[in-house]
Amino acid sequence: MSDLVVVAFDDEQTAFRVRDKLARMSKEHLIGLEDLVVVVRHQDGKTDVKQSMSLAGLGALSGSFWGLLIGIIFLMPLLGLAIGAVTGALAGHLTDYGIDDAFIKEVSETVKPGGSAVFMLIKEVTPDKFLKEMEEFRGTVIKTSLTDESETKLREAFGEAPEEKEKVAAPAV
Template sequence: MSTLTVWKFSTWNGANQAIATLEGLAKQQLITVHDAASVSWKPETRRPTTRQLRSLTGPGAIGGMFWGMLFGMLFLMPLAGAAIGAASGALAGSLADVGIDDDFIARVRDQITPGTSALFLLTSDAVQEEVKATFDATGLRKPQLIESNLSSDQEAALREMFAG
C-alpha cells in the first residue's frame, strides 16, 4: 500500500533543504520513494514554484502529469474561476476515486501559503516516526505531516490514470 504524504515546512525553502535528508532516509531503507515533488512559495510571489524530484524516484514514478494536475488543483484552480469549473470537477472526481479527496485538497491548499514550502511524496514502507524525527532533527522548524493513505487498488488506478 502506498501513501501520499505532504510534509509542510514553515519556510519557503525548507522542502528543498529536506531533500538530502529524504535521500538519506531512503538509503537507510526507512522509506521507499515512488515519486516526489516539491513546492516552494517565496513570500513575495503570487504563485509557488514546483518541481518533480526525478533523482529520488525510480521507474515506477507516475510522472509530471500527476503532479501538474494536483498542483493545478491546489494553486491555480481557485484563481481560475468558473471558466474551467467543469474540467476541474471531473478531475476532482478522478482524484477522489484514487483516494485524493476534496478534504485532502482543501487541507493542503489552506496550509501551503506564501512563505512556506512542501514536499509531496508517494511512498511505501515508511517508518513515519523515524522520518518525522529525522526531519525534526535537521532544524527545519518541525515540519507538519499531511497524509492520505492509498489502497493498492487506488494506487493502481492512479498509475493507470497517468500512464504514459
C-alpha cells in the same frame, strides 16, 4: 499500496532540507519513495514545482538505446539514435508518473506566500525512524492517505499540537 503525505513549511528552504534528508534516508533503506515533489511559493505568489525525477531524461536514454538498436538493424545507427532520443524524451515528458500534476497544482495554491511544501509518495517506510528524523522540521501536514493513528503521529513529529477531540459525557443512568 503507497501513501501520500503533503507537509507545508513557513519558509522556502525547509522543504529542500526535508528533500535532502529523505534522499539520505532512501540510501539507508529507511524509506522507499515512488515520487517526491518540492513546491515553493515565492512572496510574489509565483509557484515553482521541482520534480525529483526527470521522465524526459529517462525517456531520452531509453529511446536512444532502442533507436540505436533499430538503426543498426536498418544500417542507419545515428539516425535511429537521434529519432529514438527525441521520441523517448517526448514520451517521457508527456508521461504523468507518481503524484498527479493537477493535484500538486491544486494543493500548492494553499501554500502561503514565502512558504514551501513537500509531497511524498511513500511505498515503504520504517515508521519509528522516519518520524524521529522528521522531528527537527516544523511543518503543517496538509494532506495524507494515512490512517488516523499514523497521521496523528506524523503531525506530532512535525511539531503540530494534537487536535483536541470533543469529549462527550456518557449519559447518566
